[in-house]
Amino acid sequence: MSAPQNFTDWLTSHEHRDPAYGWVYRYHSRSDAHSIALCGFVLKDLLEACPALKTDALAGKIIYGINARHTFPNGKKKTLDLAIGTVTTVKETAPFADAIHTGEIDRVLISCEAKTVMTEHGKSQPRVFDELGSSHEIVHQGDRKAIAAGITVVNIAKTFVSPLRQKSPELHVSTHKQPHAAQRMVNHLRGLPIRETTKATGFDAYATIVVDCDNQGPAMLWTKPPAPQPGDSDHYGSSEKICNTTTEEDAAN
Numbered sequence: 001m002s003a004p005q006n007f008t009d010w011l012t013s014h015e016h017r018d019p020a021y022g023w024v025y026r027y028h029s030r031s032d033a034h035s036i037a038l039c040g041f042v043l044k045d046l047l048e049a050c051p052a053l054k055t056d057a058l059a060g061k062i063i064y065g066i067n068a069r070h071t072f073p074n075g076k077k078k079t080l081d082l083a084i085g086t087v088t089t090v091k092e093t094a095p096f097a098d099a100i101h102t103g104e105i106d107r108v109l110i111s112c113e114a115k116t117v118m119t120e121h122g123k124s125q126p127r128v129f130d131e132l133g134s135s136h137e138i139v140h141q142g143d144r145k146a147i148a149a150g151i152t153v154v155n156i157a158k159t160f161v162s163p164l165r166q167k168s169p170e171l172h173v174s175t176h177k178q179p180h181a182a183q184r185m186v187n188h189l190r191g192l193p194i195r196e197t198t199k200a201t202g203f204d205a206y207a208t209i210v211v212d213c214d215n216q217g218p219a220m221l222w223t224k225p226p227a228p229q230p231g232d233s234d235h236y237g238s239s240e241k242i243c244n245t246t247t248e249e250d251a252a253n
Helices: 003-013 032-050 051-058 119-140 180-189 236-244 248-252
Strands: 063-071 078-089 103-117 148-155 205-212 220-223
Touching: 003 205, 003 220, 032 051, 032 063, 032 078, 032 103, 032 148, 063 103, 063 205, 063 236, 078 119, 103 119, 119 148, 119 180, 148 180, 180 205, 205 236
Parallel strands: 103 148, 148 205
Antiparallel strands: 063 078, 078 103, 205 220
């Protein structure tokens, strides 16, 4: 399960150049490049960790979508950050990870909502919590048997250069009270409900990963507390339980 490290490496190599002042950022809140990258790494992990999922993908029974617009049977519409489902149409492109094609999904089997909290942690808490909560609610209102997952990247860097705060040639650097700010966000998101049965309300799997990214230099994956630890329900490794509930029979139904 390598998505956390792969995403951190992606942040280190990604470049978004400020058109006005020439600064180079690793992350830009008004771009969805980071969300697309994270979802791709999560999808790769799912295919590697779930033999049944990969078998169905190779057989053409299931496809995926990133930023996939989907209408559920009850009429609810949502753009899903990452979705895996049964096939309506397949796009004639090279398969992702040599296994799964993209296309238009008929029935959503697995969805994943991806969020990032890089700065202004306190202000972001209610918004991120509500957006994650509404995600699993919409998915399960549309299909109680669908697997709804969520993942949030929380920044623990003491300083951060926000592209939205650059108003002059002099670089503006925000400071954070760390690790306190990250700790509060991680704890806040632990209040998200996790369901144990299809009749309950909540995510089927949820994970928080922590990175150290000042948005200028290399990013690093933060594995010490306050990052979730192995065995914690919100540790990325614990999300493998998605694979335990995904079978060939699920994909066929």
